[in-house]
Amino acid sequence: MTSRPSTRSALIGVATTTGFVLAGWQALFQPQFNAANATEGAAAQVNDRVITEASLARAVEAIARDKQSPLRDTDRDRALETLITEELLVQQARVIGLIDEDRAVRAAVVDAMIQTVAARADATLPDDDTLRAFYADHPLMGAQAGRVRLQYAVRPWPATQQVAALRDGQPFETVFAGASPAPLPDGWLRLDQLDHYLPPTVIRAITSQRAGDIIGPLRIRQQAHFVWLQAVEPGTRPRYETLRPQLLEAWQQRRREQAVADYVARLREQADIRIGG
Known part of the structure; x- marks a missing residue:
């Protein structure tokens, strides 16, 4: 019978009672950052x-x-004793294979x-020109999506009778009474959420039309799609100065x-990785 389980339990128990609990894993796998x-x-x-x-100075700063x-x-002295205990626990974790075998520990290391x-990347902040360029390159960031109100209907292609009725001036809701393939929510629909309800071809057609337009028939496979664009509310976006904190984040x-x-x-370039035998 192996003694590993009892050794591991003892190690975890010491880590818990001394308040260390995986405190050393971060230092363990950072040779580029913390190598002596x-x-x-x-x-x-x-x-x-x-x-x-x-390392000791950083520990003292944490206490301060x-x-x-x-x-x-x-x-x-307390900070140094903490680091020594931490190092002993880390070394013992290596010895008993805790890092290699325990999924929770491996996840903590990763x-x-x-x-x-990621923290090293935070050391550099963008200048104002860089952030303004980022604002320009991401026009949807921070923007309030435009909204539309519409009615939508589908009929078997070519829907000749419905096209003729619309051209005669009959109301959309009369021509397509009960024809919607799925009920749309009442009220305004956000443009960036139309894909929940409408096919991409229909959405592209909507974005180029004005309020009051009737769109269709749009042929998708063997169906004719119609949309009555009742109202349009354009999207808005805050100015750069207002949006700057969100842009920086x-x-x-x-x-x-x-x-x-x-x-x-x-790491992948430096490693000898072999897939399979």
């Missing part, structure tokens, strides 16, 4: 791993942010890596996503 080198200075060494002075009283010498790479999100994608691509 001779120029950083060592605060401590745990087996073959070095805890740098820079949480304290309402001034830092004391004992706070530095999430920590993604968050770290969206720009940073896209930059984070691209940073992670680029990082993974570099």
Whole structure:
């Protein structure tokens, strides 16, 4: 019988009681960001791993942010002891295979890596020209979609009688009484949500028409589609200055996503990946 389960339970128990619970996974898989080198200075060494002075300084800063009283010498000692305990737990996790075998731990490692790479992307902020260009390149961002009121009907192609009746001036609702393939919601419909109710061909025709127009017959397979465009309310968009906070957030999100994608691509280029045997 293997002793691994009991060892793992003990490890997790220590992590829980000391308040560490996966605190070290982020540092574990960031050699590009946290690797020790001779120029950083060592605060401590745990087996073959070095805890740098820079890592200790960050830990002390974290304590300072949480304290309402001034830092004391004992706070530095506490931070160092925390890092040592964390490193011991991480090393033991490697030994017992926790990182390789436990799906929850692997997921935490992956999430920590993604968050770290993304955080580095946040270090750069766009200048105003870049953000204005982003505003121009994404015209739908922050925009209030236009709306329409309409009636919609479908008849077997070529719907000759309905076309003739419309040309004679008969009301749309009379010509197509009960002919809608599916009831439309009452009132206004957002243009960016029309695909919930109408085929793409019909939607494209609507966007080029004016209020009061009757559109059709539009042939889609063996059916004739008709639309009475009763009212149109154009979409609006706030000015750049009003939308700037939202633009900045969206720009940073896209930059984070691209940073992670680029990082993974570099890892793939450097790795020896073989599919199958």
